[in-house]
Amino acid sequence: MKKVAVIGSGFSSLAASCYLAQAGNNVTIYEKNETIGGRARQLKKHGFTFDMGPTWYWMPDVFERFFKDFGKYPSDFYELEKLNPAYRVYFGSGNYITIEDTLEKICASFEKEEPGSSLKLRKFMVQALDNYNIAIKDLVYRPGVSPLELVTFQTMKKIGQFFSTVSEDVRKEFTNPKLISILEFPVLFLGAKPSATPSFYSFMNYADFGLGTFHPKKGMFSVVDGIKNLAQKLGVTIKTNQNIEKIIVEKGKASGIISNGKKIETDIILSGADYHHTETLLEQKLRQYSKNYWNKKTFAPSALLFYVGFDKKIERVDHHTLFFDVDFKKHSEEIYDSPKWPDEPLFYASFPSKTDISVAPAGKEAGIFLIPLAPGLVDIPELRVEYFEKIIDRFEKITNQEVRKYVIFKESFCINDFTTDYNSYKGNAYGLANTLMQTAFLRPKLKSKKVKNLFFTGQLTVPGPGVPPALISGKLVAGLIEKEKK
Ligand SMILES: Cc1cc2nc3c(=O)[nH]c(=O)nc-3n(C[C@H](O)[C@H](O)[C@H](O)COP(=O)(O)OP(=O)(O)OC[C@H]3O[C@@H](n4cnc5c(N)ncnc54)[C@H](O)[C@@H]3O)c2cc1C
Numbered sequence: 001m002k003k004v005a006v007i008g009s010g011f012s013s014l015a016a017s018c019y020l021a022q023a024g025n026n027v028t029i030y031e032k033n034e035t036i037g038g039r040a041r042q043l044k045k046h047g048f049t050f051d052m053g054p055t056w057y058w059m060p061d062v063f064e065r066f067f068k069d070f071g072k073y074p075s076d077f078y079e080l081e082k083l084n085p086a087y088r089v090y091f092g093s094g095n096y097i098t099i100e101d102t103l104e105k106i107c108a109s110f111e112k113e114e115p116g117s118s119l120k121l122r123k124f125m126v127q128a129l130d131n132y133n134i135a136i137k138d139l140v141y142r143p144g145v146s147p148l149e150l151v152t153f154q155t156m157k158k159i160g161q162f163f164s165t166v167s168e169d170v171r172k173e174f175t176n177p178k179l180i181s182i183l184e185f186p187v188l189f190l191g192a193k194p195s196a197t198p199s200f201y202s203f204m205n206y207a208d209f210g211l212g213t214f215h216p217k218k219g220m221f222s223v224v225d226g227i228k229n230l231a232q233k234l235g236v237t238i239k240t241n242q243n244i245e246k247i248i249v250e251k252g253k254a255s256g257i258i259s260n261g262k263k264i265e266t267d268i269i270l271s272g273a274d275y276h277h278t279e280t281l282l283e284q285k286l287r288q289y290s291k292n293y294w295n296k297k298t299f300a301p302s303a304l305l306f307y308v309g310f311d312k313k314i315e316r317v318d319h320h321t322l323f324f325d326v327d328f329k330k331h332s333e334e335i336y337d338s339p340k341w342p343d344e345p346l347f348y349a350s351f352p353s354k355t356d357i358s359v360a361p362a363g364k365e366a367g368i369f370l371i372p373l374a375p376g377l378v379d380i381p382e383l384r385v386e387y388f389e390k391i392i393d394r395f396e397k398i399t400n401q402e403v404r405k406y407v408i409f410k411e412s413f414c415i416n417d418f419t420t421d422y423n424s425y426k427g428n429a430y431g432l433a434n435t436l437m438q439t440a441f442l443r444p445k446l447k448s449k450k451v452k453n454l455f456f457t458g459q460l461t462v463p464g465p466g467v468p469p470a471l472i473s474g475k476l477v478a479g480l481i482e483k484e485k486k
Helices: 011-023 059-069 103-113 117-135 153-157 166-173 177-190 197-209 221-233 274-281 291-296 327-337 381-399 415-422 467-485
Strands: 003-007 026-030 042-047 046-052 078-081 086-091 095-099 215-216 237-239 244-250 252-260 262-265 266-273 302-310 322-323 349-350 365-373 407-413 454-456
Touching: 003 252, 011 026, 011 095, 011 221, 011 266, 011 467, 026 078, 042 302, 042 407, 046 302, 046 365, 059 221, 059 467, 078 415, 086 177, 086 381, 095 103, 095 274, 103 197, 117 166, 117 197, 166 177, 166 197, 166 327, 177 197, 221 381, 252 266, 266 467, 274 381, 302 381, 322 381, 327 365, 349 381, 365 381, 381 407
Parallel strands: 003 026, 003 266, 026 237, 086 322, 266 454
Antiparallel strands: 042 046, 078 215, 086 095, 244 252, 252 262, 302 365, 302 407, 322 349, 349 365
16 A cells, blocks of 8 residues: 655645545545635635635536546535526626526527527537537647647547637637627636637537536535545545645655654655646756746636625626626736736626525625636735726626725635635636646646656646546546556
């Protein structure tokens, strides 16, 4: 029985731990924070409950496949509800489109906006489904070891889709700017601009319109809790408040960790902490990727988040509400091309208490606001306040109601918190973007090339950002560890 030390307790670490324990290893998770879940931690305050990170439960099939590997179903651990509407997108005051829970209904909304667009949407979705079947059912479950993993009969037929972009494809078919924004929105989860994301990633549109948006009762944290319970049943030990300060390497092999100043011996180390940070726990000569390497990479955005308790029910919003009433292109340039605090940011607001009474006291509303930002910006309290005021002004105008005076409390979370809480590179929120040059075998590797028995998982490695990819990353690395042992 091998002793495996897992650094971090995000989705990827938790998933990998389940597979490794199932394979008969003695697995211990070491998490620096007081609570588990990593970016998917939970905040509880004055009777309100907030998911601090992920709020969109997409690709339910990936979660089912994960639990099936252990003879279980998601419903053994948490209750899921399909949201209808899935979300609402505002383009101006009182001007919005609602995305409902079936393609039929979505086609009807498109047709209303732009006659003839529903036919184009159906055609677009045929390709999106085909890509979903190739990518999410197969390709993403390959460990990114060799470029040949991407060479299949099906991908060869679609080679052109790796060299055109989602943005180009959408604009070829649609002219209505609102429909364009809605169709470009799903790839934002991959961390790059739609104009830098290969067309093949239109599978995200199938995840959105074809599969729909779900809400786990009590929030995304109930998924963390579910996987934790599974892990513990499989024999995984979870230790919190354990800051790993160093990875010990002897004769080229990982042999231990220093946690809170104490040495712990182990056979194998798997880090689900951010890849860049994990390498800083090694001596310089044992790191695979240089400062320059990380500096040149396209990181997914960071974010300014507010978790707000409101002393009333908020009107004219849905569980997920997007505010695309300003120039999308300009804001994305301020994230990727000339990083700065945006002049007029797009933002996202979530009101989970619209569907889930467990997350706010009766008659009150839990609100989460998210502004995407370039990683590495200067983050000071004054700017947080300024941006809260900015978006609340717009929120009040667009939804035609007063909300500011009903704020019971607000907590913010931004670049400095991502850095201190998660050791995140430049305070990125969700890892390394999925651009063409940062796809599959071109991403940082699951296995260290320099240190034997040292492995990596999570959103900076394969397959990429998001909760479903984190679960897949955990499975991939566990498979690689088992293969190495043979
Ligand atoms: C604001 C936000 C919104 C998001 N929205 C969505 C969404 O709606 N849907 C979706 O699917 N995805 C979403 N994501 C992305 C998703 O949450 C992440 O991709 C996923 O949770 C990452 O999991 P992970 O295991 O890779 O890393 P993490 O969750 O970051 O886990 C890494 C863990 O390692 C720990 N750690 C770091 N250093 C050390 C150390 N030295 N010692 C011990 N422990 C250490 C950290 O504390 C952390 O717990 C969102 C992310 C954010 C931040």
